Amino acid sequence: MAKPQKGSHLPSKSARHPAATIGSGIFTFLVLICVGGLFAARYGERAFNGPGPLTQEKAVVIPRGAGIRDMADTLEKAGVIDNWFTFLAGLKLTKPTANMQAGEYLFKPGQSMASVIDTISSGKVIQYSVTIPEGLTSQQVVARLMENDMLAGTPSVPLEGTLLPETYRVVRGMSREALLKEMAEAQQKVVRLAWERRAPGLPLRTPQDLVTLASIVEKETGQADERPKVAAVFINRLNKKMKLQSDPTIIYGIVGGRGSLGRPITRTDISTATAYNTYAIDGLPPGPISNPGKDAILAVANPPKTSDLFFVADGTGGHAFAETLADHNKNVARWRAIEAGSRAGAPASPGAPAAAN
Incomplete structure (x- = not known):
């Protein structure tokens, strides 16, 4: 029987083909990615649906023309959410068709990102009461509206006696002209009904x-x-x-x-x-x-x-x-x-x- 020559090497039983080694590494890497992704998804889900950072109610204005990223930045700076990226990712994954609307919103303590999206997409902005007392002239009504810094614009003075003094619900940024129009329409309805039912x-x-x-x-x-x-x-x-x-x-x-x-x-x-x-x-x-x-x-x-x-x-x-x-x-x-x-x-x-x- 021939004997191995000195210095010659026999292949080891434990040696692996290079392709197998590379494949094993890739598999391990993918497993780590999957595991990491699973953990990231679980973390993101908890962050998205879990309690938010607010400790008390807070009103926040979402400016007109603000994009989704701008909204997220505004909410993070206001302390309503703690991470703009998680907010955007959750929005895209869970509520991609949500109609995110500008306006002033009231957020509750601990409100989750998912709930914040529901609040903004509902369009239920904060409403305020504006009361116009009876007996003011139209010039006095306009002057009173000009003192209210929640309203916008400089309206013309309506004809005397064409406005209905009442308490009206307004939102921040509403135009004074629009409110006066609402007051005039309300007055027309009251006068029309009173005239129809007059003695x-x-x-x-x-x-x-x-x-x-x-x-x-x-x-x-x-x-x-x-x-x-x-x-x-x-x-x-x-x-x-x-x-x-x-x-x-x-x-x-x-x-x-x-x-x-x-x-x-x-x-x-x-x-x-x-x-x-x-x-x-x-x-x-x-x-x-x-x-x-x-x-x-x-x-x-x-x-x-x-x-x-x-x-x-x-x-x-x-x-x-x-x-x-x-x-x-x-x-x-x-x-x-x-x-x-x-x-x-x-x-x-x-x-x-x-x-x-």
């Missing part, structure tokens, strides 16, 4: 007349239960061809939409004729002197049946009503006693009809 025989020719008288009623009393009584007095006076003699019409004739005279009414003011001064003109003025509320409009459309022709302040914040001039003069005397020491030359009562001529 028969009213001395009012048009819905505009209804609003004009309602604006005077609104300025005459701040007490809700008195509006129907005041409306009845003015309706009775119109039916009898008596001058309305309403002090707020004097003020509007002098200052217009500014609304406030800034001083007491004088005897000269009362006797100076303007287009709106109902001490000087017959019937209604040419248009509203304010924006009346719904209750004043309805009070004029369906006033109670009374014989009252006069009213004057009673010293309690309300008014004393009377059918006759004699009774009215007694009420005036009582008010004068209460008013004693006040300004000289004032009319019988602030914002109330004086005795008929």
